[in-house]
Amino acid sequence: MLLPKRTKHRKQFKGRIHGKAKGGTDLNFGTYGLKSVEPERVTARQIESARRAMTRHMKRQGRVWIRIFPDVPVTAKPIEVRMGKGKGSIDRWVCKVKPGRVMFEIDGVTEAVAKEALRLAAMKLPVKCRVITREDW
Numbered sequence: 001m002l003l004p005k006r007t008k009h010r011k012q013f014k015g016r017i018h019g020k021a022k023g024g025t026d027l028n029f030g031t032y033g034l035k036s037v038e039p040e041r042v043t044a045r046q047i048e049s050a051r052r053a054m055t056r057h058m059k060r061q062g063r064v065w066i067r068i069f070p071d072v073p074v075t076a077k078p079i080e081v082r083m084g085k086g087k088g089s090i091d092r093w094v095c096k097v098k099p100g101r102v103m104f105e106i107d108g109v110t111e112a113v114a115k116e117a118l119r120l121a122a123m124k125l126p127v128k129c130r131v132i133t134r135e136d137w
Contacts, residue, residue: 001044002070003093011087012073017041021100027134029065030105032114034121037128041094042103044070050104050121057117062108070095097127 017039027033047066054064076091097103104121106114115131122129 001048001093002066003044004069004071007071007073010073011075011090015096017096017098019098021098024067024102025100027102027105027132028067030063030107031134032106032111032118033067033102033132034104034118035130035132036097036101036103037099037130039096039098040127041072041074042068042070042097042125042127043074044093044095046125047095047103050124053120053124054104054106054117057120058106058109058113062106062114065105066103067105068095068097068101068103072096102132103129 021036025035047068047070051064051066058064070093072094073090074092074094075088077088103125104118106117109117111133118129118131122131
């Protein structure tokens with residue numbers, strides 16, 4: 001699973017996801033891509049699950065690029081622990097995805113296979129997504 005090697009600070013505030021994506025809105029590597037339509041936090045497990053779904057459907061042909069990285073720590077306190085006593089330990093790593101962000105790219109397979117692989121990947125993610133191609137723009 002994806003997680004940073006080291007970070008400047010151990011824990012972060014929750015924060016909010018405002019506005020549209022500033023960068024990463026166009027295809028840079030592949031011919032087909034999966035673009036988010038709404039803001040949401042995507043966990044490292046969801047990214048890995050989507051990647052597996054794509055590569056299995058493509059039968060390990062072609063190439064997959066992951067354009068997002070989970071660099072935000074999310075803390076959680078253990079179950080049935082009383083309030084107080086500080087913030088919990090790091091539970092998982094997430095990536096804050098804004099609308100318009102390209103999350104995955106695919107190349108080296110036919111259009112039908114690529115669109116179906118991206119559709120399967122979109123089912124694993126908590127955001128509404130759109131499949132985009134080079135011809136779209």
